[in-house]
Amino acid sequence: MRISQLAAATDIPVATIKYYLRENLLHEGVLTSATQARYDDSHVRRLKLIRALIGTAGLSVSAARAVLHGIENPPDSRHELLGIAHQAATRPAADDVEIAGAQSLLARWGWGAEACDRSTQAALVQALQGLSDAGFNPPEALLDRYAAAMRDIAEADVEGVPTDSPEATMQYVVLGTLLMEPVLLAMRRLAQQSASFRRFGGSGTPESAGPAS
Known part of the structure; x- marks a missing residue:
């Protein structure tokens, strides 16, 4: 054509x-x-x-190019595949970002800081700092519940990784990581709406939901 x-x-x-x-x-x-x-x-x-x-996924052209290159030239270690996806979606952390807070959380959740890259740990610190600056400090119990849910999601992600070829593994890990995040965000918002309706009640479906089918 x-x-x-x-x-x-x-x-x-x-x-x-x-x-x-x-x-x-x-x-x-x-x-x-x-x-x-x-x-x-x-x-x-x-x-x-x-x-x-x-x-x-909202990647820049350069980040998309790096992902495509990774799909075509997968690394030897399957663990490194996840790094390609995360590097594309995470801003590099400045050297002066203190990540001790993230490492403390990782230790509490049993995740192990040595398995997690610095930029993603810094992203967690900065996200929590943004909440604090806005006057919202989530209690530890809430973060722990989130961590437990994220652990279940991550385990499901990793268990589903195909191992028949490096190319198939690369495509699953990278695209499953980058393109599933908007799905997870939409699902969280829908779950919040459902939970709020059950707890607080309401007169019917929100106008934005459209007609019921």
Whole structure:
């Protein structure tokens, strides 16, 4: 198919596709002339993946490129696969960020700071500091309940990792980590709405929920 047909098949503008080509996110097509190339289903699949990484997961172009490179060139250690996903989604921590608070929580939860990267520990510290600055300090019991729920989710994530090939493992870990986070956030909000309705009651479904089916 020509690039115009590729754009129609993916609902992505030609100009955007050309941009992805220039940024080495999308592989080149087969040249049919000096100015035209032919594309196939592999380009359709890659464009859908790029759109998911940049749109749904909210990655920058450079972060998406790193993820795609990792999928194509998986590391030897399966544990390192998770690091690629987390590095793409987490800002590097400044050297002066004190992570002792995060390490104390990890020790209490039995997670082991040595298994967790510094940037993610710093992200937890900064997120909790943001809550404190806003005047909300979650009690330890609440954080412990969250930790228990997150442990269950993480165990389910890891148990589901395929081991038949490095490529399959890489795709599952990276995409399952990055693209499941919006799903988890939406599920949490829906669960909050349900729990609030059960506890506090209400006159009916919120207007934003739309008509019941």
